[in-house]
Amino acid sequence: MDILLEHILPTLFKILLIVGPLMLAVAYLTYAERKVIGYIQTRIGPNRVGPWGLLQPIADGLKLLMKEVIFPARSNLYLFLIAPVLAIGPALAAWAVIPFDAGLVLADINAGLLYVLAITSMSVYGVVIAGWASNSRYAFLGGLRSAAQVVSYEIAMGFALVGVLVAAGSLNLSEIVLAQQGGILHWYWLPLLPLFVVYFVSGVAETNRAPFDIAEGESEIVAGFHVEYSGMAFAIFFLAEYADMILISILAATLFMGGWLSPFEGIPVLEGLFSWVPGLIWLLAKTAFFLFIYLWLRATFPRYRYDQIMRLGWKVFIPVTLVWLVIISIAQVMDIGPWFTETAAFAAGGA
């Protein structure tokens, strides 16, 4: 009983505190996507349901709930149903280690970064199994494309994250944020600029978003892996994709943009003026910025050709990360530059 009251119930409550707002954010990210892309293409976007169309995501959700879930003939029913679950599970589980503010984290584990990488690498199963279980050529092609793409970009992404942990000297996400203290120029986006770009582009590829959305590729393979899904089963894939987008954005904000730290740190007047803003707000603002880039990319670029995607991942990104890893490792060991001289965690642990 004690275990239940002291550990399980508070943890469940905290999980609700994360997942609830996350689902709301997913709903309104779809709204933001349609609005932003609408304005980029000189349209207005949804504006009929509620004021400024604000109730549109709710209406969409209700519609999907009411729709019938159709099971294709000769599909593998068990795997067909488990695929959406495998897609949404990792998309939610990775949020356990994200620090929202100093000390505001569900599980403050030492190997946080590694955990995130491991859990996000599992999200590909949902797509692959959905593609296979549907018993459809188009879905199968989508699943295969996604598997090849995600495995390729995971390597570049992993190397980019290795750069971050060399710079911060820790795998704990809170410690990584604290290692970036000292104002906007001390955040890792500047010293790790190539890794930052590689990380974010790989993140776009990992989440199967445009211009890397060959897994769906509506102009070639109808809707790719989820072509046979309808109703709520389809909605869960949708939720997983958007939750993954938010996760990649919040990770980019945490690892390269100083997480919950204020951007005005170290600037004389502005620092005082904005000191009342809680860290969570800064983190969410940075996350929103990255999400906007996601939508911007989708509205701007045409889809990549499959061989171009593979070439970019293997022949451009991986060499770039390897070279930059050598450079920052040298900078770290030789105490070069303004960024790597005061990494207390590294010195203390290595002694």
Added chain:
Amino acid sequence: MNSLIFYSFAAILLFAAVMVITVRNPVKAALFLVLAFFTSAGIWLMLHAEFLAISLVLVYVGAVLVLFLFVVMMLDIDVAPLKEGFARYLPLGILVAALIVVEMITVLNAPAFDIPAPAVVEESNTRQLGRLLYTVYVYPFEIASVILTVAIVAAITLTLRQHSRKLQDIGKQVAVRREDRVRLVNLRKKQDEGEEKP
């Protein structure tokens, strides 16, 4: 509480491992293998080997088995012929299994594995492992990585057949300008010329 978690993990692991070899559908077998890896990662986590546990998930579940699944899905395996040889190979299988069991018993009883209960240390598991790998075991570690690199190069050389491949020069493709592909023809002028002729 800990032993309860351990036994439930162990039961899931055994169940998944048995399913890997008994289930008829190869894709399902691969998925049960995923479950087996994942639960064994959970058991490692209970031994405070967090780095190893998460790497197991990252490397095997996240990459190796995805490729495995990729291949298995492409093969349209008919299950019945696979089952035919089961009885014929059974004696050989039992022999191999017995050998492995004997080997495991001798190895695990060796003094090197005589480890006391997992020590709970304040310091990060990853940091300890890294320090050991790069100080005490630096040569074995580096030699292992060189061997792996050689293996990668060998595998690529085996699959690379320059003669039969149609190569695309991406640099050329990107450098293409409109003038190279589009020729503007003044149709009006030609039409006029054509009308004059008859």
